Amino acid sequence: MFPNKHLTLLLGAWLxxxxxxxxxxxxxxxxxxxxxxxxxxxxxxEVRWYMYGxxxxxxxxxxxxVARELKERYNIRLIRVxxxxxVFVNKLLNExxxxxxxxxxxxxxxxxxxxxxxxxxxxxxxPFASGLPNVRQLVDPxxxxxxxxxxxxxxxxxxxxxxxxxxxDAAAIDAPPRTVAALKAWIRAHPGRFTYPQPPDFTxxxxxxxxxxxxxxxxxxxxxxxxxxxFARQSPKLWAWLNEIEPGLWQEGQTYPKDSxxxxxxxxxxxxxxxxxYHPPHAQNKILEGTYPDTVRTFVLEDGSIYxxxxxxxxxxxPNKAGAMVLSNFLLSVDAQLSKYRPTAWGDFPALDPxxxxxxxxxxxxxxxxxxxxxxxxxxxxxxxPEIPSRYLEALEQGWEEHxxx
Amino acid sequence: xxxxxxxxxxxxxxxxxxxxxxxxxxxTVGQSFGWMTPVPYDGGRFEAYAGLLxxxxxxxxxxxxxxxxxxxxxxxxxVGTLLAYGVWKLPVRLxxxxxxxxIPLILPHIAVAFVVMLLWSRSGILASLAHSVGWIDTLxxxxxxxxxxxxxxxxxxxxLKGTPFVMLLVMALLVHFDPRQIQTxxxxxxxxxxxxxxxxxxxxAPAMHTAFIILFLYSFGAFxxxxxxxxxxxxxxxxxxxxxxxxxxLARRPEAMAILVIMFCFAAFFIMAYSxxxxxxxxxxxxx
Numbered sequence: 001m002f003p004n005k006h007l008t009l010l011l012g013a014w015l016x017x018x019x020x021x022x023x024x025x026x027x028x029x030x031x032x033x034x035x036x037x038x039x040x041x042x043x044x045x046e047v048r049w050y051m052y053g054x055x056x057x058x059x060x061x062x063x064x065x066v067a068r069e070l071k072e073r074y075n076i077r078l079i080r081v082x083x084x085x086x087v088f089v090n091k092l093l094n095e096x097x098x099x100x101x102x103x104x105x106x107x108x109x110x111x112x113x114x115x116x117x118x119x120x121x122x123x124x125x126x127p128f129a130s131g132l133p134n135v136r137q138l139v140d141p142x143x144x145x146x147x148x149x150x151x152x153x154x155x156x157x158x159x160x161x162x163x164x165x166x167x168x169d170a171a172a173i174d175a176p177p178r179t180v181a182a183l184k185a186w187i188r189a190h191p192g193r194f195t196y197p198q199p200p201d202f203t204x205x206x207x208x209x210x211x212x213x214x215x216x217x218x219x220x221x222x223x224x225x226x227x228x229x230x231f232a233r234q235s236p237k238l239w240a241w242l243n244e245i246e247p248g249l250w251q252e253g254q255t256y257p258k259d260s261x262x263x264x265x266x267x268x269x270x271x272x273x274x275x276x277x278y279h280p281p282h283a284q285n286k287i288l289e290g291t292y293p294d295t296v297r298t299f300v301l302e303d304g305s306i307y308x309x310x311x312x313x314x315x316x317x318x319p320n321k322a323g324a325m326v327l328s329n330f331l332l333s334v335d336a337q338l339s340k341y342r343p344t345a346w347g348d349f350p351a352l353d354p355x356x357x358x359x360x361x362x363x364x365x366x367x368x369x370x371x372x373x374x375x376x377x378x379x380x381x382x383x384x385x386p387e388i389p390s391r392y393l394e395a396l397e398q399g400w401e402e403h404x405x406x
Numbered sequence: 407x408x409x410x411x412x413x414x415x416x417x418x419x420x421x422x423x424x425x426x427x428x429x430x431x432x433x434t435v436g437q438s439f440g441w442m443t444p445v446p447y448d449g450g451r452f453e454a455y456a457g458l459l460x461x462x463x464x465x466x467x468x469x470x471x472x473x474x475x476x477x478x479x480x481x482x483x484x485v486g487t488l489l490a491y492g493v494w495k496l497p498v499r500l501x502x503x504x505x506x507x508x509i510p511l512i513l514p515h516i517a518v519a520f521v522v523m524l525l526w527s528r529s530g531i532l533a534s535l536a537h538s539v540g541w542i543d544t545l546x547x548x549x550x551x552x553x554x555x556x557x558x559x560x561x562x563x564x565x566l567k568g569t570p571f572v573m574l575l576v577m578a579l580l581v582h583f584d585p586r587q588i589q590t591x592x593x594x595x596x597x598x599x600x601x602x603x604x605x606x607x608x609x610x611a612p613a614m615h616t617a618f619i620i621l622f623l624y625s626f627g628a629f630x631x632x633x634x635x636x637x638x639x640x641x642x643x644x645x646x647x648x649x650x651x652x653x654x655x656l657a658r659r660p661e662a663m664a665i666l667v668i669m670f671c672f673a674a675f676f677i678m679a680y681s682x683x684x685x686x687x688x689x690x691x692x693x694x
Binding site: 084086087090093096097113117120121198200201251254255256258269271390394397398401402405406 | 442444445462463529550553555633636637638639641649651652653654655656
């Protein structure tokens with residue numbers, strides 16, 4: 001602990017210097033000011049939004065719709081910077097360690113483990129979410145209380161909603177399996193035609209969590225926080241299930257696709273019969289893009305399908321926090337959520353509470369044509385189960401390496 | 407006096423080196439012991455190391471990375487040296503056309519990895535060719551090169567990238583080599599093989615040793631080619647570190663750093679051991 005103490009002292013001394021400087025500037029802290037003032041302050045500025053850049057259609061939506069609206073409504077210039085969440089968290093960690101108070105990132109697209117990592121390491125500004133008018137008016141506070149079981153406490157604002165779905169080609173398979181047990185039977189009957197991305201890939205990790213719920217009797221038991229005894233008792237059932245299907249997997253389970261993009265390619269080429277995605281409109285996007293055949297459809301397992309909320313958040317050293325708050329608030333507006341919901345743009349499900357919408361706005365959401373491959377909320381909501389607390393997630397990924405990969 | 411001057415002159419180079427490289431190593435070693443970690447670390451000083459050294463999967467990954475590095479470097483040095491010798495013996499006019507060997511040198515590693523994947527995967531170019539020529543009836547009959555469990559895809563990519571590098575180093579030595587030495591030996595009745603092993607090889611051996619060390623250690627620790635061509639089991643160490651660093655809980659940071667420290671120590675130890683052995687071999691040869 002000795003060197004740590006020294007470092008903290010140094011940092012502390014430096015912080016006092018810096019803070020006394022900013023106090024002299026004599027302004028009310030950003031978080032206490034009315035939003036109109038924040039909007040005024042953000043006018044004519046530039047916002048740098050760091051976000052996962054692996055989806056061309058999402059990038060296009062941000063570069064066209066969001067950038068245009070932000071310019072027109074608030075006179076803010078949007079710069080999208082593609083970067084994986086794990087990478088920007090590490091970038092911020094390094095900046096914090098180096099004492100860099102003026103960073104380069106204004107807004108982040110984040111959730112789950114990365115949010116937990118960032119918040120635990122003190123990398124986030126806030127709590128700012130309750131200061132955003134659209135959060136106060138349109139979002140159900142319960143839906144944004146926890147992110148993967150980790151308390152949000154206003155350090156991130158909701159952006160969209162995702163749920164796990166499987167994809168199959170209706171031209172090749174008449175009736176896909178509807179339960180976890182039927183899926184196992186199908187894999188055994190069709191060796192080499194199924195696989196899942198290797199955890200800790202986001203999608204592969206979600207797949208094993210979903211199976212974990214299904215083979216251990218449901219999700220309720222895990223939501224009260226991490227219980228090592230419970231995990232030790234229940235997890236062997238998951239390892240057994242995964243090891244039993246392994247000989248029937250693609251490449252006999254000798255190797256797993258490195259990430260979900262690799263699985264998408266295998267599915268598109270017909271090497272495997274099922275794709276999977278944490279994003280219900282993923283298949284429809286791929287059809288529109290021309291990568292998947294028109295006959296691809298999605299389905300969920302009756303045993304439950306995990307959903308989560310994804311968020312935007314502001315780093316501790318964001319140079320333009322006011323602009324970031326304006327963007328975060330705009331992304332939650334009815335217009336932006338509606339535009340995002342259209343499959344031609346992205347198809348991402350809204351993070352808003354339908355009960356808080358005006359009847360007219362509700363109708364506008366209902367009128368959106370999701371396309372034939374995307375399931376309707378009426379099919380998704382009944383099977384939706386919440387995400388597991390992060391500690392379980394970490395334990396499952398670690399356990400997968402020890403019990404399934406070995 | 408002279409030494410200080412040289413040091414001063416080297417300052418523009420040495421200072422960034424010391425600050426960046428040594429700083430990086432210092433931070434890595436520190437974090438591997440749980441100091442200066444991004445989130446407070448509650449494990450013991452050597453917990454990360456103890457955990458690694460008692461984990462069979464770590465040894466499996468370590469050995470596999472060694473194997474991929476050694477096989478690809480050995481292959482590249484052997485083929486590269488033979489090809490360099492072959493090109494050197496060509497008439498001057500042809501030597502300029504032989505410059506095509508430099509193409510893989512300018513390709514980035516990741517591009518070479520994709521070339522190997524496009525060529526060798528079961529739905530790749532070679533499989534399609536073999537199918538259209540009629541050697542195989544279905545694409546599934548094509549040998550499963552990329553997912554053999556032996557890292558063949560990575561070895562191919564590293565060898566493809568390494569061979570021209572070896573050629574470049576070996577040719578640099580051959581340029582100053584007097585061909586009359588070979589002609590004399592041939593006149594005195596030495597066979598072609600004998601000429602190669604007794605006259606050419608000792609001459610280019612220093613380049614081969616250097617090339618082997620560089621290629622072996624590079625492919626032992628590099629990330630880009632395994633990222634494209636790696637398999638799940640056994641996994642390469644570099645991918646393991648990447649996952650720990652970017653995708654897992656921050657509390658696992660000491661473990662990621664401990665792997666890097668072990669890899670660094672191994673590399674340093676290997677260079678010392680290898681050059682020691684080479685020196686001993688050379689001195690004993692001279693005695694003979």
